[in-house]
Amino acid sequence: MNYTRFIIVLTAFFLLNIGKGNLYAQEKSTLWSLEECIAHALKHNISIKDAQLDLELMEVDVLQAKSNYLPSVNGQATNSWNTGLTQNITTGILQTQTTRNLSLGVTAGVDLFKGLVNLRQLQRAKLSQLSSQYSLDKMENDIALFVINAYLEVLINKQTLAVLTEQNNVTLSQYKRTQDLIDAGTLPQGDILEIEATNADEQQQIINAENNIRIALINLAQLLRIENYSSFDIPDQTYEVPMALILEKTPQEIIEIAKQNRYEIKIAESNVAVAEKDIALAKGNYWPSLQAFFNYNTRESGANQILQSGIDPAQPTMPIGVVETTGQTVVAPNYLVEEVSPKPFFDQLSLNDGISYGVQLNVPIFNGFSTRNSVKRSKINAERAKYKLEQATLDLESDIYQAYVDAQGSAKSFEAATKAVKAQQQAYQYAKDRYDVGLINAFDFSQSKFRLTNAESNLIRAKFDYIFKLKLLELYFGINPEDIQL
Known part of the structure; x- marks a missing residue:
């Protein structure tokens, strides 16, 4: 899976889980920090709960594999009525009779040797349990990454709204000043119309920005499975771009650490180990098996x-x-x-009881090649598991290279956006000074302010996109998702 598909699949993964089950009621009315959002999502996400159930099933399999070492004990009880010429079970004599016969028995058996099948089943169960744990950990990482992305989307919209509001305040101030200049005869009446149009356009943008904030908050709340959307919010914080220490690493250094820490590699490795254990299990059926048994039985009859x-x-x-x-x-x-x-009744049970015990040896001679074919299938599956491990390694390398290049590109975009804002701020100030003395009209001034607003909005998105790409690289580098901070 390449880097782009990773993001797309992850997005679809969570959107599919939004509608599953009843949403949890919001337990707090304070502003939610990123750490609190991640912790809440990891606790309440349905897919994580489902993965936890898979892990519990693997624990049951381990317990079952351990139980295979214990002897089996089974009881039997039969109570029957017979009419006609039947054997009296207590005397062995054939009689024409209608009678009731009862037989009771207890049988115990234990495997003395079974081709090491029980040992290998226990080892396989533990490997499967480990693979399920890795799957759960990987899902938690993916969920944390998606919550970070949704959290940053809210921050982007909030800061965009702040920029639009600030620029609209400037427009309102210019409206009053323009009206004064018109009243003084310095500017034509048409200039006020341009500012009114600009104000109307900015008001519409502010409404859209407010709607975008509400939608982004609802999306984040749904990921956290919180139903009280009206009171859910996050702090209006202006995060600074963190130090890009991760970019001081080479992609190969990140890849080597990721191979040791990333759960997709660990899952693939554990699946290879499980497949190899399946081969050993299949080969165990070539060996003879030895069982010990013990039986106690008694009987009672209602016949005269x-x-x-x-x-x-x-x-x-x-x-x-x-x-x-x-x-x-x-x-x-x-x-x-x-x-x-x-x-x-009890006298008959005491008089008619008996005991048998011994050992039984089963030697496989010919079973229609089923054991040989089972071994072949297991070997094929083991080869397939090795290919999947190789593919997972290649995908991880590709994803990290893509994420590294994206982070570098985001850094350059952020730097360019920063320069663009500074340039537009100077251009805006120059246009404002000229507008104040009547050297340019309201339309030219509005265009300059629009370009500044657009540059500031682009800077906000570039900044948080850069932050997200850095956090993605940190996850690859083995940082725990719950330890990620903006």
Whole structure:
């Protein structure tokens, strides 16, 4: 992104956020300083709040990655009703019955080895968390820069109004003097008409300047999410141009510092680290995994019990087969059985419980090349992340060179505007002296005053444009946005 696009995107970014959500009520009625405006914007801007939520999500991901080291514990409970020929879960006997069966179980498992996947997931989560923090910091820098620009726009309009008002006061004074000279017969009646026209034009410019101030204040208030526009204002200060110490640095010096401090570079670097960690994660699926498990289960049934109550006295034995070689009948005791009510609930759970435990080894042999393809995709994404880092570095260098050249150009424009004002002040004074003695008419005098007003307005805009360009370079040089002062 080049320098011009940076400013355009930043402007659009904030304009899109103006309408989101309800504006905060203004909490103070005093004049707002630049530092207070920046602090308020950083606290209440919706996009910053959204970025803070992204950071909180990354913190959850880190916590989840740490939780992967903990064992998993799951409980199971099944209560079912069966009708017909079903197995009695407590005896294992098939019976035609309608019964209720309950089974309970708890299973625990823990990864003993998983190809270092858990470790790399934790490392990746921490890198993503760092990237989100950088994104939040970059957004705060951008917002501070835009607030500075909006703040300076208010100051430009205020000082422009002051110049127009001062010049109009001169016009009103000249109106009275001209009228006296006309009454004395020194000047023609037509000269007063020219001054009246000039006064009307200046009054219109003053109204436009007042409107521009209100619009600029509303824009700044909207950026700060303050809804009480009527009482919002900033001090009427005349800021001096700061010392341009930053221009004593070479662009390369600023670039080297920016590479270490600018968040767009840090974001790109952290994204490269995340992409490389994704490669290691994908390769972890080549490794076998080993898990340990433990299971406890028990069951209970509402079916009646079938119990042996002794040998049948009427038929003590019953044939169960024949010896093939001798033909002798084989008999067994013939027990009587009886159906009784099921045992108490907790007695069944105690009698029917069981435990199983062990380890399970899973060795990947063939999975349709999914692991290999996953590794390839991760490598491609890592290359793309490296290209983005390279592009971010190139964009930063281009932006800094552009900002440096703009700052130098603004310095020259400010110097030229200063000289123009001095020249127009001399020309105006000369015209005034000649007008006072009747050597020039009111039209020529009005033109001289108009050129002075225009030069003073250009000087105001050139001065604050120069200040803004210097502050932009300071941001690139690593100055905290909350520490920026006009």
